[in-house]
Structures are given as structure tokens and as C-alpha cells.
Amino acid sequence: MDIYKCKHCDEAWDKIFEGTACEEAGCACEDMTQLEEKTADFKNEKHVPFVEKSENGIKVIVGKAALHPMVTDHWITMIEVIDGSMVYRKYLNPGDAPEAEFPIHNVNVKAREYCNKHGLWANQ
Template identity: 45%
Template sequence: MTKELKFYRCLDCGYVLEVLDFGTRQVITKGESFAKSTTIADAKLICCNKEMELLVPNTVDASAEKHLPVVEFLEGGKISVKVGSVTHPMIESHYIKWITIASGDKVQRVILDPGQAPEAIFDIGGEIDVNVYAYCNLHGLWKTSAKK
């Protein structure tokens, strides 16, 4: 089974983190006796002295710019990923910063710069399921799941 990835973004500086290990959830107990409460929570990620935002990937294109990764299975255990059914802009003010895939127990990423094509080829071996994420500097996180 292909793993789901979680990304967080700082709303102030734009820093983006990928969670590698979810760790153990915390049990938080407050109060005493009949006013006692217990909560189970994940750790908070803090940047710029504020809690980071969990990025929920968009899975449906609804604007003129196309952001959803398009996956094509190739021979030899490879896939081609292109961002957008119509090529996404790759200019300094609006571009795809990275494409990340999760297949089986592996995660691969290609970092992109303005002027480059918003596409990449990844080697997934014998895997048949893949989750593909693309991050636009203006419109956030996008995800496509594909199966051979």
C-alpha cells in the first residue's frame, strides 16, 4: 500500500515541511477530579512562533491554470509526471516548486525552478500504485493517485 504524505506550511515565511515519522500521539490531561479532561493530540509544528498549517491537497482543478499531476506509466517500471493537462506556468511569480511521489515504501522528489518544464520521470520499479504531489508557489498542494 502506498503511503499518504503530510505537508505543513508556515503562513508567515512560507517554509514547507514533510512529516517523515508521525511518532506517538500525546495524551494531555488537565484539571482534577470531576473537572478532569483528557485529550489525545498530534504534536504541534511551530514556525515563526505560530502553529504551522496542515496542507490538504487539492484533487480537482477548478481554475484556468491546471495543477493536477498527470501520470503516465512507462515501460521499465518508470512513470512520467507532468503538472497540468495544460502545461502549468513556470515563471518567477508563478511556478511548480516541486513534484513528490510516494510508491510502496519509497518517496522521491524533484525540485523545480522557474523556466524548467513542470515534469519529471520517476523509477517506481514493480509498484502499481502511486500518489503524486505537486506544490505551486501560489496555489498550494495538489495530488493525484494513479494505479497501473
């Protein structure tokens, strides 16, 4: 479940298989850079996703002491949970809360989020 960022169009992409699908969108695949998951906050910016039990499964919150901003020029675009071979994802928009609930009862999952300014973050 690698995520890449295109240097040509500045979009983030899942790379599901090897191929040249982004040529149709005007991108050059050789300009894709694999994003590294960051796991520790820098400068107190509150990017690490935290997992907690909820009534219907688990809840992932971005920023434990202070929630991540969700404004037009700085927001969490997606939150995902990887539980074995299953991947659950929720896309967010500016103005949404930086959180997502998933119907999983395992709290020991890998949670990731993508910040449009600061990249890819994970809890482990």
C-alpha cells in the same frame, strides 16, 4: 507525509517528526498549518499531476491539457511520487518543465505537486 505551511515565514515544510526544529530558523511551530491536497482543478488552472509510463519508469506531468506555468512568480516547486513506503521527489525551478521522471514501473502511485501560489495538489 504531511506538508505544512508556516504562517510566520510563508515556507512549506515536511513534518517528519514532532519537534521544535524550526525555532532555530526563527519560526514558531504553532503557526504551522497542515496543507490539504486538492485533487480537482479550479478555474482551469491545470494543477493536477498526471502519471504516465515512460521509457525508464514513470513520468509525472503537471497539467494534462495545458502545462502549468513555470515563471518567477508562479511555478511548481516540487513533484513527488509516493509508492507504498517509498517517496521520490524532484525539486523544480522557474524555467524548468513542469514534469519529472522516476525509476518506478508502477503507474498506480500517488503523485503530488506543490505550486508556490495555489498549494498542494494530488492525483488521488
